Amino acid sequence: AQTVTQSQPEMSVQEAETVTLSCTYDTSESDxxxxxxxxxxxxxMILVIRQEAYKQQxxxxxxxxxxxxxxxxxxxxxxSDSQLGDAAMYFCALGxxxxxxxxxxxxxxxxxx
Amino acid sequence: DTAVSQTPKYLVTQMGNDKSIKCEQNLGHxxxxxxxxxxxxxxxxxxxxxNKELIINETVPNRFSPxxxxxxxxxxHINSLELGDSAVYFCASSLGQGAxxxxxGPGTRLLVL
Numbered sequence: 001a002q003t004v005t006q007s008q009p010e011m012s013v014q015e016a017e018t019v020t021l022s023c024t025y026d027t028s029e030s031d032x033x034x035x036x037x038x039x040x041x042x043x044x045m046i047l048v049i050r051q052e053a054y055k056q057q058x059x060x061x062x063x064x065x066x067x068x069x070x071x072x073x074x075x076x077x078x079x080s081d082s083q084l085g086d087a088a089m090y091f092c093a094l095g096x097x098x099x100x101x102x103x104x105x106x107x108x109x110x111x112x113x
Numbered sequence: 114d115t116a117v118s119q120t121p122k123y124l125v126t127q128m129g130n131d132k133s134i135k136c137e138q139n140l141g142h143x144x145x146x147x148x149x150x151x152x153x154x155x156x157x158x159x160x161x162x163x164n165k166e167l168i169i170n171e172t173v174p175n176r177f178s179p180x181x182x183x184x185x186x187x188x189x190h191i192n193s194l195e196l197g198d199s200a201v202y203f204c205a206s207s208l209g210q211g212a213x214x215x216x217x218g219p220g221t222r223l224l225v226l
Contacts, residue, residue, distance in 0.1 A: 035214070039154075043201060045217035089154060097211055100169055101148075103156040 002027045004094050006104035013082045014112050020067075021077045021107050023092030033095040034068065034075045039106070040088040048090070051075065079109075087111040116140050117218035119204050125224045126194055133190045134221045136204030142216075143209050144168075145187040147179060150201040150220070162187055163210050194225045 003026045013019035025034070036048040051059045051068050058066050063080045079086055092104040117138045126132055138145060146169075147159040161169035162181040176192045191198060204218040 037217075043220045043222075045203060045205075045220075047214055047216070050214055091156065095215075100158045100161065100171075101146075101156075101215060102158075106154050 002029075002094050002096065002102045004092050004102050004104035006090075006092055006107050008107045009105070010108045010110070012110045012112060013079070013086075015082055015084060017082055018078060018080045019082055019109065021079075021090050021092075021109065023075045023077070023104055025073050025075060025092070025094045025102075025104075027073075027094060027096065029096050031097065034066075035093040035095060035101070036064070036066070036075075036077045037091045037093060037103075038086075038088045039091065040085075045091075049077065082111050084111050084113060117204055117206055117216050119202075119218040119221050121221060122219060123222050123224075125226065127226055128194055128196060130194050131190070131192045132194060132223070133188055134202055134204075134223075136187045136189070136218055138185055138204075138206040138216070138218075140206055140208075140216065142206040143184055144207045144213075145181065145184070146205040146207075146215060147187065147189050148203040148205060148217075150203060152200070156203070160187075160189075168210065191223075194223075196225050199223055199225045 005024045032053045034051045038046045049061045067076045089106045093101045144163045146161045150156045160179045165181045178190045181187045201220045203220045205215040207213040207215045
């Protein structure tokens with residue numbers, strides 16, 4: 001069975017600093033996708049970044065980048081130059097063909113000014 | 114120009130009642146989903162439809178019945194509501210059944226008294 005583990009229930013970062021959120025997963029599939037979603041207090045689920053497992057290059061979206069280690073089944077999210085608007089709950093998710101997303105428990109990110 | 118919309122946003126009802134949540138997407142996607150987010154913020158897939166056909170049905174009580182009148186709509190009907198049904202229900206859609214990115218609606222907060 002697929003599982004996604006986020007071991008950090010809560011993280012804090014100073015504005016303009018960098019923070020890394022951890023995620024590990026387990027799957028028996030060789031073809032899958034990984035996602036980070038952000039859920040601010042408005043509760044809207046917003047896609048932050050996506051990584052295809054067959055791609056070796058780490059995905060990047062502006063201030064957001066991932067460190068994808070396929071052998072270790074690790075998928076961490078790095079947020080650079082943190083902003084107050086980054087404060088939210090962040091979910092790591094695993095998607096396979098058939099497209100059921102399996103989510104981790106989430107990490108609350110607090111940004112201090 | 115909302116991509117995935119849900120109605121209502123909030124629903125407060127008594128135990129034993131029957132209620133429906135509606136979802137519509139204007140992205141031209143073929144696949145739609147229902148997820149449940151519990152009080153601990155844990156997100157879990159309930160159902161998935163591809164082009165009006167049920168493809169994922171997790172272990173959900175049969176009091177929950179999804180209906181897809183066309184591929185742009187996926188409604189969720191809940192019979193005999195119980196206290197434990199209180200949660201946020203998210204609709205999502207994706208282009209197809211491959212592990213494409215899923216786009217989420219704003220969520221419906223259901224409170225059963």
